[in-house]
Amino acid sequence: MxxxxxxxxxxxxxxxxxxxxxxxxxxxxxxxxxxxxxxxxxxxxxxxxxxxxxxxxxxxxMFIGLFTDGKDATPVLGMAESYEIDESATKWTFTLKDANWSDGVPVTAYDFEYAFRRILNPETASQYASLLFLIKNAEGYYNQDLPAEELGVTAVDDKTLVIDLEYPAPYLPGLLKHYTAFPVPKHKVEELGDDWIKPENIVVNxxxxxxxxxxxxxxxxxxxxxxxxxxxxxxxxxxxxxxxxxxxxxxxxxxxxxxxxxxxxxxxxxxxxxxxxxxVRAVPALITTYYAFNTELPKFEDVRVRNALAMALDRDFMVNEVLTAGYVPAYSLVPPGIANYDGGAEVYWADMSQEERQAEAKRLLEEAGYGPDNPFEFTYIYRSTDDNPKVAPAVQANWNSIAPWVKAEIQMQDTAVQYARLRQADFEIGDAAWVADYNDPQNFLFLLESRTGVMNYGNYASAEYDELVEASNLETDMEARKAILKEAEQLMLDEMPIIPMWYQVAKNLVxxxxxxxxxxxxxxxxxxxxxxxx
Missing domain, CATH: 3.40.190.10 (Periplasmic binding protein-like II)
Incomplete structure (x- = not known):
């Protein structure tokens, strides 16, 4: 998220x-x-x-799904009392606990069936619908090619819910504790529509x-x-x-x-x-800060331009001199320590010195047709809080030092406005960060799939990348899956639709x-x- x-x-x-x-x-x-x-x-x-x-x-x-967060955020049973998985690992059958909504009405499997249909209904305009495309026929239903009855979430009776998947997903418990999988009170939503969430109306479990x-x-x-x-x-x-x-x-x-x-x-x-x-509580976290290119703009269609701007940024200086202690320079999107992945994908220029990167950035931009007679100008927007305002001048300085004819403007945005602009593709280069919704590399790599929708901020589209991510989804051998995911991430990094910047630590005051x-x-x-x- x-x-x-x-x-x-x-x-x-x-x-x-x-x-x-x-x-x-x-x-x-x-x-x-x-x-x-x-x-x-x-x-x-x-x-x-x-x-x-x-x-x-x-x-x-306020809400609890079939699984929920344990004290340390690991998935534990929530509304589910138990579950069974078939031999194909694509059919999960849940038996629900006895539980009530806050108004005393029982929570049933039909509330979950209704909730999954609701979030995947395009009329709901959920930003996160694509996260659930692993459910059988979810994408077809979302695209209105299939009726709701074909969606692979079925209430057998009040206490039994069956979820059919397109492919085995070892991370499903982590996904089912996420808010995209929360139930909603069918009786209230149908009665009140969008007003069900108001304080005077809301019903929770x-x-x-x-x-x-x-x-x-x-x-x-x-x-x-x-x-x-x-x-x-x-x-x-x-x-x-x-x-x-x-x-x-x-x-x-x-x-x-x-x-x-x-x-x-x-x-x-x-x-x-x-x-x-x-x-002070600061620990390594599954969080990556990255900058998105609006790849639909002509100036960012050229992969040489994208790599030039990416390699010009001095991450070591930013991490060591500007940012929070414990941050690590990022040369890939998926953070280290994530489950079900050995990593290994990396930008091709990671081993260059900063001086070499700056020189190569200038050469690439010149090769792409820019220079004194055709200056390269663009605007970078960034979030107004955390360490982002402090690092923005360094980002601007790195870009402007490529050559006198590179002119980067920076513009601070309220974070809610920032993410709204990113979702609307109303930007040239924009700062963002992603926190793992569940502990699996797929949760980061899905961001760049063409079918992801508004969470793919720069509208990156690569048929080859999509095919690799889909192949990883269908692969049941975990070692083979890791290799496919690495290939997908490497392809994306070579094409550089986003600029990985650093892996964060979680920062809390408690x-x-x-x-x-x-x-x-x-x-x-x-x-x-x-x-x-x-």
């Missing part, structure tokens, strides 16, 4: 007052309220219409239920009393604050008004360790008086596991 950060450089008086009321150091209810900073305002809380990590923080507290949402101020959820285990939850409510003003966040921590925040200024890691002992928080490479931390020390 896209990585967080939106630019909210102000904190309204009402929001600040509410924050204090929700658990300042002298507040009577602070022990019962978990106060989380989430960095950005959700576009929606409909699990079928979101696409971002900050939205996942809230939605994952997870531990917390939305009760209030003031855009750009806060989101409040309270315990869902129908949730199995509700009585064991340590916090009666969770309040989420979509603020990215890190100076303000520090003030809230100092005054005891915030328990967790999902970002901090990477360059100040050691300073923050000293200022807030025990708060009150050391909280328990149940577990560092993990997916950077998922569900509120239901968190408690406060007595």
């Amino acid at each position: 896209p990585n967080w950060s939106t630019s909210l450089k102000y904190v309204t008086v009402a929001a600040a007052a509410f924050l204090a009321a929700c658990g300042g150091s002298n507040s009577s209810n602070s022990a019962e309220t978990l106060r989380r900073g989430i960095s950005a305002n959700p576009d929606t809380l409909d699990p079928h219409k979101v696409s971002s990590q900050w939205e996942n923080i809230v939605i994952g507290d 997870g531990p917390y239920k939305l009760t209030e949402w003031r855009t750009r101020d806060f989101i409040r959820s309270v315990v869902n009393t129908q949730f199995d285990g509700a009585e064991d939850l340590c916090f009666k409510e969770v309040v989420y604050f979509p603020y990215e003003d890190l100076d303000a966040i520090e003030r809230y921590i100092e005054t005891g008004r915030l328990d967790m925040n999902n970002a901090f200024e990477g360059q100040r890691t050691q300073e923050l360790r000293e200022k807030f002992p025990g708060w 009150d050391p008086n909280l328990t149940g928080y577990a560092d993990n490479p997916e950077d998922v931390h569900r509120s239901r596991y968190i408690c406060r020390k007595d």
Whole structure:
């Protein structure tokens, strides 16, 4: 999913007052309220219409799929009590637990059947629909070539759900804990349409239920009393604050008004360790920052141009001098340490010195027809938060130093606006980051498939790449699958539709008086596991 950060450089008086009321150091209810900073305002809380990590923080507290996140984000059984897999590994039969929606109506297999049909219905306009194309006939149904009855998700009865796949998918449990696979209350959605998600209407099956949402101020959820285990939850409510003003966040921590925040200024890691002992949590994560080319623009159709701009960027300087400690320069899209993959794909110029890369970049651009009489001009847009504004001038300087006739402009964007522009292909070069939705290289490589849709920001299209990714999906021998995935990634890197920049660490500030928080490479931390020390 896209990585967080939106630019909210102000904190309204009402929001600040509410924050204090929700658990300042002298507040009577602070022990019962978990106060989380989430960095950005959700576009929606409909699990079928979101696409971002900050939205996942809230939605994952309200809904649970067939699998769910364990304390360390590994998949564990959620709404499923048990499951069976047939010999072909393409038919999964789930038996559901006894569970109710927050309004007391039972959660049934028909809710799941309805949910999968809904997210794959093009009228829903889900950004993430293509993630589910591994389900039998999902792509045909999405393209309106097949009826809903042909989709490979079938409710046999209230407690039995069958999912048929196009090919074996060893990562399916991880996918089924993702919000694309969350159920929605059929009875409410059919009654209220898009209004079902409003605080006064929403019905959930997870531990917390939305009760209030003031855009750009806060989101409040309270315990869902129908949730199995509700009585064991340590916090009666969770309040989420979509603020990215890190100076303000520090003030809230100092005054005891915030328990967790999902970002901090990477360059100040050691300073923050000293200022807030025990708060800094930074661990390697399955997150890659990359820059997307809009490959449909004539100036970026030439692979020589794309490689020239990619190789000119001094990742070592950026990582060592500008970015968060622990970041690693990236020369491939798939991050190291991911499951079911040995890696090995790499840009062909990775072993060149920076001086050699700059000279080669100039040569390639000249070969592509650019020079003093035909300058190469373009605009790079980037997210307004995290370390992105600090590194942008270095990016611009690297490009402009290729030659006097290379003229890169940089433009900061509010992150919500940034991702909207990327999805609409309203950019030339744009900064983005991807956080693994499930622990498998396919979750990164699917981004560049031509069928992926708006998540393929630059509209890269390669029939050969598509065929390789499809072949990897059909391959049951894991070693052979790894080899095919490597071939696909190498092909894509040679064509350079995106510029891999660095692999990130997950950065969180967490009150050391909280328990149940577990560092993990997916950077998922569900509120239901968190408690406060007595």
